[in-house]
Amino acid sequence: MRKQIAYIVAFLLMAFSFNLSAQETSGTEEEKAFNPKETIFKHLLDEYSWELPFSHEHKISLPVIVRDYKGDWNIFWSSRLEHGQQYEGFYIAQDGPNKGKVESVDDQGNRYRPLDLSITKNVLALIIAALLCLWCVLSVARWYKKKHYKAPRKGVGAIEFLIEFIYTGVIKSTLGDKAPRFAPYLLTIFFFILLMNLLGLIVIFPGGANLTGNIAVTMVLALCTFIVVNVKGTKEYWKETFWPDVPLWLKFPLPIMPLIEVFGIFTKPAALMVRLFANMMGGHMIILSLISLIFIFGAFGAVVVGGITVISVLFSLFMLMIDTLVSFIQAYVFTMLSTLFISLAQVEGHHEGKTEKVEK
Amino acid sequence: MELFTPEIGLVFWMFVVFVILFVILAKFGWPYILRSLDERAEFIDKGVEYAQEAKSHLDNAQAEAKALLVEAQKQQMEILHEAAQMKTQIIEEARQAASVEAKKVMDAAAVSIEQARKESELQFRREVSQFALQIAEKMVRKQLSDDKTQVEMVDKLLNEIENQN
Structure with missing residues (x-):
């Protein structure tokens, strides 16, 4: 097995160096003027059309x-x-x-x-992610409609495992009795973000759009959480916001605490937005930079390029693996924090102990 | 800084797509799934509870069966014991009854023997007295005629003889 991998690497090395040297001799103007910054940003940002794999033309x-x-x-x-x-x-x-x-x-x-309002690459990717999400979730729902108490198998079972994981592990344990009210929103958020993250890691056509690394997407998601938190917030939540349980001097002549609380209402979704955006964008940027290294070192001859290629590919493979993990973690964290913010806005009476526990 | 400025078009579409996705899933997806998850969890819990109960029942049943067996053995022993007692009692009773009966028979026999003896004695006495009379008659016929005092004397003598016996 190890021998086989070594052969493959050696073969790729040779193929790359031959290819590059051939290009060097022909000396196209485009390859010489490789601009890493432009390339990276082109891939990170939106486009009006979607390149098909292995071609710049189609x-x-x-x-x-x-x-x-x-x-x-x-x-x-x-x-x-x-x-x-x-x-x-x-x-x-x-x-x-x-x-x-x-x-x-x-x-x-x-x-x-x-x-x-163009249907750009990102919008199409959004629609694809949404359709995939629909298909995933509805297949589980269909299974339950058909085979009531039977445990799902294979793909449906995997999705059901995720649902169970989020529903009982995050939503139910935080929201308690109110879980069924908010679970549809939170689960939708989780699966949508997860699918968008994972699709973003696939380099070719149905994937490859840097969706969750786009601030517009995360902004809408955070805005939705903001709306859910504040529209469904209880009276107690608003009372705690504008007239919290603190010594009078902290809120009467100068409304210090209410100011901080109101500020907090907006910083929470902002944090959600920036966290998801920065994590996913960062991951994409690192991989793109690693791949760009190959082309930056293109001018230094076959041996250098060969070495750099192997290193870059190994590193970007490693980064992709980490990004797969990050995709899941970020979807999880977004859902968990949304649950937390919702639960903080669902305070009833004086459950000081309970809210404190949740805050930790 | 294009990276940090949200694009209006994308925001619009994202909002539309997300709301549609949420509405569809909230209507046709999640309620079924969550309800089924809860129901199935409850079903499994109930199954486990039932199984545990059944197991404890089984354990109890085994213990009960054991207790019953012990009880039965005890009863059997008692019955056997009683039977043995009864047997000895019956034998004893039978023996007593038999001895009583035997005694009765013996008594009856003794009575009848006594009677027979008395009768035979009476007969014997009569015969003896007759014999004696005949003898005496024969003797006296030769000597005397029938004499009342002599018969009385003979009888008296016979009585004396009997008393001597």
Whole structure:
């Protein structure tokens, strides 16, 4: 087994070095001007089309939906904007503050950003993740409808294990009697984040979109938790927020404690948003950087590139494994903290001991 | 800094997709799953409880059976003991009854023997007296005629003889 791996590595090494040296002799301008920063950010950010695996040429065309300054909606395929083409006055900006986004020019000749609701790569990935999530969960539900008390097997069993793990381990143990009220939201959040995280790690088509490493996605998730926490919050929660149980001087002439509490209402979801975003984005960035190393060292000749390739691939494999773990942990942490914030907003009467325990 | 500015389009779609996903799952997915999970857990708990109960019942039953067996053995012993006692009693009774009966028979026999003896004695006396009379008659016929005093004397003599016996 070890011997086989060694052979494979050696073969890949040779193939890579041969390939690269061949390219060096032909000396294409593109390979020479490799810009790691640009490449990394291109992969981290959104795109209007989706590259098919193993090719820079073939892309999946996605619908661009924009509203211009006159209020008219325009829908067209992103292939119309390829290679700097213009379509009905819309083009992808090559520079300026809106670089990489659809821009247009108004009557006065000013460049502006139209309202852009395009189905981009990330949006399509979102939809794919949501469909996968639906399929996963509904297959479990279908199993229960059909085979009532029978324990699920294989894939359904694995999903059921996760549900059980989150439901009894996190939701029920924290929320107690109120668990069934909030469980649907929390479980949906968990599975959606988990699937988005894992899909983001798959490099080719159905995956590869840096979804949870995109602040817009995590912002919406955190906003949803924020809404659930504060809309479903009890009277006691609001009383504790604006008139907490502290000495009077802490809240009467100067509302120090209420101020801190109100501040806390907003920092909690903000922390959720940033934690998930930074973890997933960081993971993607490290892997992209490691892979970029190969191309950065491309100029140093076959032997160096070969060595760097092996090291980079091993490191990025290692990082991918860690990221798989992180994908799960981050989905878990997001769910757990959401549960915690909900439970903190569900205080009834004076259960000081209980809330303290939860805070720990 | 493009990385840190949320894109309006993506926020919009994310919100739409997430809300649709949540609504569908909250309506058709989670309630079934959570209810079934709880039900199954309860079902399993009940099963375990039932099994434990059955086991304890079984253990009890074994103990009960053992106790019953011991009781039965005890009873058997008692019965045997009683039977033995009864047997000796019956034998004793039979023996007593037999001895009583035998005594009765013996008594009856003795009585009848006595009677027979008395009768035979009476007869014998009568015969003897007759013989004596005949003898005396024969003797006296030769000497005397029938004499009342002589018969009385003979009788008297006979009585004396009997008393001597």
